[in-house]
Amino acid sequence: MEVSSKAKAEWYSGLTTGQGKAHLESGNGSFDVNWKARSEGEAGVTTPEELLAAAHASCFSMALSFALEQNGTPPHWVKVDAEVKFEAGVGVKSSMLTVHAKVSGIDQLEFTRFAEDAKENCPVSKALAGVDISLESATLEESVV
Template sequence: MAITSESTTVWAGGLIDGSGTVALDSSGQGEFPVNWKARSEGAASTTTPEELLAAAHSSCFSMALSFALANAGHAPERIQTTAAVTFEAGKGVLGSHLLVSARVPGLSEAEFEAFADDAKANCPISQALAGIPITIEAELA
């Protein structure tokens, strides 16, 4: 069964002087302010499309890794993933870097890295981001 998720952005004004809000419609979990200054200068007072993309990538990757590990008989105790999505005005999204640390009893570092590389390549958000470089650093905690 296909599930469709929705978010709505309402924007007022021009790009430089305007601002808006993005609402997580499907879950109802929040509404967040957005503006160009946060996106182009790194102002931390509002979210950015890239921060939301990083949230999608880190959560999707973590789920894909957990699924693959559990299916192979190595249920993880904990997975922590940070996705760092880089944006440059005039160039766009330049890449996503995944920093992963996990506790997986009975798994070697090499085995874990193989599972992490597979999840990086095959999680649906990584596949949607196929037009940008995706890098990874993965370690067992």
């Protein structure tokens, strides 16, 4: 079954002096956006890259959880951080993932293999094929083999 996800954006004025809002079609949020936040950083204002990081972190966590479940070792929990780097004039440069999970029945080496596979194969990673994607760390909280 194909599912369609939608978002909307509105922008007022030119790039450097303008501002806008991004809206999730689900109704779960509207976010202020502007060029200063995107190019220099600004507290309280989101960026397309922050939304991309949220998408990558959630997609990766689902892919990893699915693989662990298929292995017969479903996670107790998985926590993922994603950091997407953007450079004005260049674009999105990278997405760095960090995962920390509690999983019984596997060791650190096996967990790292599952994490690397999820990094390579989650749908958002595949959509970001032209961007450097790294798994900075994969930490297993508990390993009871």
